[in-house]
Amino acid sequence: MLQSEHDLMRCEIETLVEKLGRERSSLMPILHEMQRKYGYIPSFAMQVIADELGIHPVEVYSVTSFYAFLKDVPGGKFTIRVCNTISCDMAGKDRVARQLEAELGIKFGQTTPDGRFSLEYTACMGMCDQGPALLVNDIVFTRVTPELVHQILEECRGHFGIYAIQEEVH
Amino acid sequence: MSDTKKTSNTPEKGRGEIANWADSENAGYEFSFGADASRAPVSQRRQMIKAQQVEGKIGGLVKVTIDGHEIRVPMGTTILDAAREAGIQIPTLCAHEDLCIAGVCRICVVEVEGFRTLQASCAYPITQPIVVHTHTPKVRQARRHIVSLMLANHYGECYTCKRNGNCELQNLAEQYGAERFLFGHPEEPLFEKDLSSHAVVRDMNKCVLCRRCVRTCIDLQEVGVLEAVERGAHTRIDTFMSKPLADVVCINCGQCINRCPTGALTANDPREEIWRAIDDPQKHVVIQTAPSPRAGIGECFGLEPGVPLTFEMNTALRECGFDAVFDTNFTADLTIIEEGTELITRLYKALVEKDEHVALPQFTSCSPGWVKYLEHFYPEYIPHVSSCKSPQQMFGAVIKTYYAQHKGIDPKDIVTVALMPCSAKKYECNRPEMNDSGFKDIDYGLTTRELGQMIKEGGMHLPDLPKSDFDDPFGTATGSGVIFGASGGVMEAALRTVIELVTGEKVESIFEHADIIPVRGFEGIKYVELRVPKVGPVPALLKHLVPNWDWLDGATLKMAVVHGTANAKRVMEDIKAGGKFSHCHFIEFMACPGGCLGGGGQPIPTNPEIRAARAKAIYSEDAAYEVRKSHENPAIIKLYNEFLTDGPCGHVSHKLLHTHYTKRGKVIN
Numbered sequence: 001m002l003q004s005e006h007d008l009m010r011c012e013i014e015t016l017v018e019k020l021g022r023e024r025s026s027l028m029p030i031l032h033e034m035q036r037k038y039g040y041i042p043s044f045a046m047q048v049i050a051d052e053l054g055i056h057p058v059e060v061y062s063v064t065s066f067y068a069f070l071k072d073v074p075g076g077k078f079t080i081r082v083c084n085t086i087s088c089d090m091a092g093k094d095r096v097a098r099q100l101e102a103e104l105g106i107k108f109g110q111t112t113p114d115g116r117f118s119l120e121y122t123a124c125m126g127m128c129d130q131g132p133a134l135l136v137n138d139i140v141f142t143r144v145t146p147e148l149v150h151q152i153l154e155e156c157r158g159h160f161g162i163y164a165i166q167e168e169v170h
Numbered sequence: 171m172s173d174t175k176k177t178s179n180t181p182e183k184g185r186g187e188i189a190n191w192a193d194s195e196n197a198g199y200e201f202s203f204g205a206d207a208s209r210a211p212v213s214q215r216r217q218m219i220k221a222q223q224v225e226g227k228i229g230g231l232v233k234v235t236i237d238g239h240e241i242r243v244p245m246g247t248t249i250l251d252a253a254r255e256a257g258i259q260i261p262t263l264c265a266h267e268d269l270c271i272a273g274v275c276r277i278c279v280v281e282v283e284g285f286r287t288l289q290a291s292c293a294y295p296i297t298q299p300i301v302v303h304t305h306t307p308k309v310r311q312a313r314r315h316i317v318s319l320m321l322a323n324h325y326g327e328c329y330t331c332k333r334n335g336n337c338e339l340q341n342l343a344e345q346y347g348a349e350r351f352l353f354g355h356p357e358e359p360l361f362e363k364d365l366s367s368h369a370v371v372r373d374m375n376k377c378v379l380c381r382r383c384v385r386t387c388i389d390l391q392e393v394g395v396l397e398a399v400e401r402g403a404h405t406r407i408d409t410f411m412s413k414p415l416a417d418v419v420c421i422n423c424g425q426c427i428n429r430c431p432t433g434a435l436t437a438n439d440p441r442e443e444i445w446r447a448i449d450d451p452q453k454h455v456v457i458q459t460a461p462s463p464r465a466g467i468g469e470c471f472g473l474e475p476g477v478p479l480t481f482e483m484n485t486a487l488r489e490c491g492f493d494a495v496f497d498t499n500f501t502a503d504l505t506i507i508e509e510g511t512e513l514i515t516r517l518y519k520a521l522v523e524k525d526e527h528v529a530l531p532q533f534t535s536c537s538p539g540w541v542k543y544l545e546h547f548y549p550e551y552i553p554h555v556s557s558c559k560s561p562q563q564m565f566g567a568v569i570k571t572y573y574a575q576h577k578g579i580d581p582k583d584i585v586t587v588a589l590m591p592c593s594a595k596k597y598e599c600n601r602p603e604m605n606d607s608g609f610k611d612i613d614y615g616l617t618t619r620e621l622g623q624m625i626k627e628g629g630m631h632l633p634d635l636p637k638s639d640f641d642d643p644f645g646t647a648t649g650s651g652v653i654f655g656a657s658g659g660v661m662e663a664a665l666r667t668v669i670e671l672v673t674g675e676k677v678e679s680i681f682e683h684a685d686i687i688p689v690r691g692f693e694g695i696k697y698v699e700l701r702v703p704k705v706g707p708v709p710a711l712l713k714h715l716v717p718n719w720d721w722l723d724g725a726t727l728k729m730a731v732v733h734g735t736a737n738a739k740r741v742m743e744d745i746k747a748g749g750k751f752s753h754c755h756f757i758e759f760m761a762c763p764g765g766c767l768g769g770g771g772q773p774i775p776t777n778p779e780i781r782a783a784r785a786k787a788i789y790s791e792d793a794a795y796e797v798r799k800s801h802e803n804p805a806i807i808k809l810y811n812e813f814l815t816d817g818p819c820g821h822v823s824h825k826l827l828h829t830h831y832t833k834r835g836k837v838i839n
Binding site (some may be wrong): 062 | 411
């Protein structure tokens with residue numbers, strides 16, 4: 001049977017709801033799963049989730065917009081988040097940030113035209129003793145130097161899936 | 171209610187019986203409505219432990235001392251409620267009688283002895299004896315800062331604001347605010363106004379994030395258009411995916427407007443266009459006035475709620491320059507005839523011809539908010555909605571055809587204005603299909619508030635004006651039309667007519683003064699049954715539709731009255747599940763809590779007491795009418811004799827007075 005993208009997404013959400021529960025409190029885990037899979041929460045998915053949980057789509061949108069790691073527009077395949085707190089700042093975050101901007105040709109808050117990288121700041125990740133720290137999707141890199149930035153980006157570029165680098169580079 | 175008991179407990183032969191839900195055989199039916207069914211999180215609902223008489227036991231009364239006044243309140247009472255009971259004023263902003271607790275604005279903070287921080291009195295349930303101070307220096311300073319912080323993000327163009335003089339923020343700033351802007355004040359607007367909707371205008375520059383609109387839309391009405399989006403300093407109230415209001419599932423009920431403390435949510439104001447039409451000598455400007463604005467407009471002039479000013483308003487409208495003033499009740503009566511005929515046709519098809527495809531229960535179509543709600547959320551039930559236009563639109567079609575002929579005026583020169591208690595009516599008159607007269611049936615929808623403004627612009631003080639009647643050829647309508655304004659009114663009006671047409675007996679012989687009390691009142695969902703005790707001859711008006719009434723002899727008609735879309739949702743879900751309400755024959759739905767008298771175009775503020783007062787005004791006006799049944803309205807009889815000659819639901823009436831609906835669905839692209 002021919003299934004559209006929306007049908008598939010609906011099936012997927014129904015499966016998730018079966019697994020995670022139909023209460024309002026299941027909203028976060030479902031959104032996490034969708035974010036992991038698609039890199040953002042499509043507006044269609046928000047409406048299906050709302051239907052399944054018996055809440056309003058605008059409430060799902062509200063929650064999505066509240067959390068920085070949940071997105072409602074597609075970002076890059078790799079989202080690079082640089083810690084923006086004071087310890088990493090003192091440990092040389094600025095050099096790392098400049099290197100990222102120069103190498104990707106975009107500013108913080110932007111996505112590369114090829115849709116591969118998004119660059120943004122994040123709040124403290126608890127890696128203050130090993131700063132500067134950054135996140136590539138959900139993998140943490142610590143004691144990052146401008147040289148290491150280049151290496152990380154190269155590895156990402158050479159990768160197909162969203163889990164670019166399985167081992168943490170220290 | 172006492173009248174119900176009287177009629178149902180003394181079933182005399184040949185008398186109709188109307189039974190309240192609780193009296194019916196299904197009284198044990200499990201279904202929870204009202205506050206228990208609220209979808210607000212438990213933590214935000216008002217919790218109260220029923221007071222026990224035993225002192226000192228759990229659930230007993232608690233002693234609370236507020237500013238030295240000692241009172242005892244049931245456990246769980248909030249400090250705010252306790253203070254009000256003691257007659258102590260605490261300012262509020264985000265708290266509202268109709269809505270669940272939010273505790274977000276903090277203006278109601280008080281000092282509780284033994285607590286390090288100030289407590290929001292609206293959200294603090296008293297569970298142990300406490301000592302509260304409501305205006306210590308700490309509290310005063312906090313309130314001043316809170317107001318100043320709100321003003322720091324409030325683009326206040328007070329002089330040009332629609333809420334000037336009726337703004338809760340303005341009042342707070344006057345009473346509790348600082349003498350200067352402690353934290354600054356925006357000089358330029360930050361957001362663009364959302365003017366996309368025909369009904370509701372959103373200006374987020376004036377929003378103070380009290381979330382009353384959010385709670386109204388999500389919890390009270392369960393439509394779910396507005397929510398707080400983003401977080402911290404970036405928080406704003408927005409629609410799904412920040413789309414324009416016209417593109418989301420907004421039903422235009424305007425309940426958010428009624429509860430907004432500032433001018434962030436207002437109705438789309440057609441006053442300028444109407445003045446222009448009045449000033450144009452070419453144009454014949456006609457206004458029809460709905461029943462509810464009469465019960466509310468006094469509030470715009472500082473009167474207590476519940477003072478009907480129908481006839482003073484007629485004078486004011488003529489003074490304003492309207493060429494003719496008509497009563498929407500005329501078409502309310504027409505609606506009763508048309509909708510009643512439609513119901514009889516459906517019942518006949520279902521019961522006699524055994525047609526299984528007949529859509530029953532039939533839903534009313536008078537409330538444009540409800541119609542749009544159904545189109546969005548239950549589009550598969552569109553065949554159930556009566557195809558009759560709402561009284562407003564019927565009148566537009568009649569004015570631009572019958573009246574134009576009668577007066578010899580070219581309909582293109584007629585401007586029809588509808589005075590409504592409603593913001594959704596502004597949307598309804600702009601529906602593309604509403605032009606059956608060959609022109610836009612209704613040109614402008616005007617709300618009660620806007621008319622109040624127009625009368626003030628005309629230099630009049632409404633309560634002092636002399637009285638005058640409505641214009642011919644429609645004249646004064648019947649009491650049945652007037653009660654359309656209250657929840658249960660359409661049902662009562664329909665019953666008065668149906669009972670007489672079917673039984674051939676006077677309604678007064680069954681219900682005292684023709685007051686059908688069981689369908690009145692503010693209960694969210696009312697269910698009634700009516701056993702047809704006997705049948706009479708078929709009146710001439712309906713001869714072409716049914717040969718006789720024998721098929722209705724002894725039948726039980728099941729009806730329900732629903733107001734507020736949250737209640738409508740429960741009933742629709744019940745119908746979907748094949749429950750009690752799916753066996754009904756006729757259901758009255760009104761989108762707004764309380765019916766039209768609580769509509770989104772009525773004077774601000776609104777609360778249960780105000781709505782009750784307006785309802786009282788409406789029923790008292792009904793009682794004063796000589797003719798109180800739609801089918802006895804002489805103007806209606808004349809209209810059928812002269813113009814709609816093929817009778818109710820005939821060809822002409824189908825063309826002019828009936829409409830169709832759009833399957834909108836709730837998916838937002």
